[in-house]
Amino acid sequence: PYLIKHGTSEARAEVTSVQYRFDVNTISRLDADELGLNDIGRVHLRTSRPLAFDAYSRNRATGAFILIDPIENSTFAAGMILDRRTTDEGAEADEARSSNVRRRESSVAADERAARLGHSAATVWLTGLPRSGKTTLAYALERRLFDHGLAVRVLDGDNLRMGLSENLGFAALERSENVRRAAHVARLFGGAGVVTIVALVSPYEVDRREAAEIVGDDQFLEVHLSAPVEACEARDEEGLYERARSGEIPRFTGVTAPYEAPDDPDLVLPTHELSVDDCVEQLVALVRERVSRSTS
Numbered sequence: 224p225y226l227i228k229h230g231t232s233e234a235r236a237e238v239t240s241v242q243y244r245f246d247v248n249t250i251s252r253l254d255a256d257e258l259g260l261n262d263i264g265r266v267h268l269r270t271s272r273p274l275a276f277d278a279y280s281r282n283r284a285t286g287a288f289i290l291i292d293p294i295e296n297s298t299f300a301a302g303m304i305l306d307r308r309t310t311d312e313g314a315e316a317d318e319a320r321s322s323n324v325r326r327r328e329s330s331v332a333a334d335e336r337a338a339r340l341g342h343s344a345a346t347v348w349l350t351g352l353p354r355s356g357k358t359t360l361a362y363a364l365e366r367r368l369f370d371h372g373l374a375v376r377v378l379d380g381d382n383l384r385m386g387l388s389e390n391l392g393f394a395a396l397e398r399s400e401n402v403r404r405a406a407h408v409a410r411l412f413g414g415a416g417v418v419t420i421v422a423l424v425s426p427y428e429v430d431r432r433e434a435a436e437i438v439g440d441d442q443f444l445e446v447h448l449s450a451p452v453e454a455c456e457a458r459d460e461e462g463l464y465e466r467a468r469s470g471e472i473p474r475f476t477g478v479t480a481p482y483e484a485p486d487d488p489d490l491v492l493p494t495h496e497l498s499v500d501d502c503v504e505q506l507v508a509l510v511r512e513r514v515s516r517s518t519s
Contacts (some may be wrong), residue, residue, distance in 0.1 A: 224395025235271035271399035279303035337414035344413035351448030361422035406434035454495035
């Protein structure tokens, strides 16, 4: 998985196939499964979200991109866009669907829902390494907010993968899609005035930024559970970290896959130092400040 930078836009990207490699001496096309250092070739890319582009032949500024190594944060490759593959039947079907649908707006305004419920909507996005305490805090916070009279619901990562995202794996693009789906569900809950608590590893910064855009920055609260990998592994009763280190579980965040900590979250909770009750108190204060400010 890479990060693609195209103009001012960023997204996750995956090379789905290498079509061929150029022989720079003869300008001929050679069969290839991969491209090495200084090689030039043609590849197909799949990105985690749509990018607005032109073919390089029409516009060099919007037809060029670079691929960035997300671990080293260094430029990995540069490319020129030929065009979107139009022979992909699935892409054509997507275009046909998108041209026949449009967003519908509710006849009930957000302030009417807030007046009925006594609070406005918010999404609390808990991100952190596996076993950093996301699920534990999510359900403890749900209980506390519900007891205080708020309409609240948890979106837990495991539950999502047993239903809405059961067809997704753990490759970078599939993780991005899982985050995107969770964000859209949170948006729907927010439209009903609900406080939504999302407990999701969501390891990539670009995915969390996209989630904030989907939900709405005015409702999105990013909370980083900052327990280090050593603390998370120490409380891992299921042995997931050990299995990941042995190679039994591929692409495990914190071991064989990266985790990008938030740069400027709304709240940082060192769950290896604080009790569950202390964390919940800080979360309740954060939520109450947001929902009361929105209704004032």
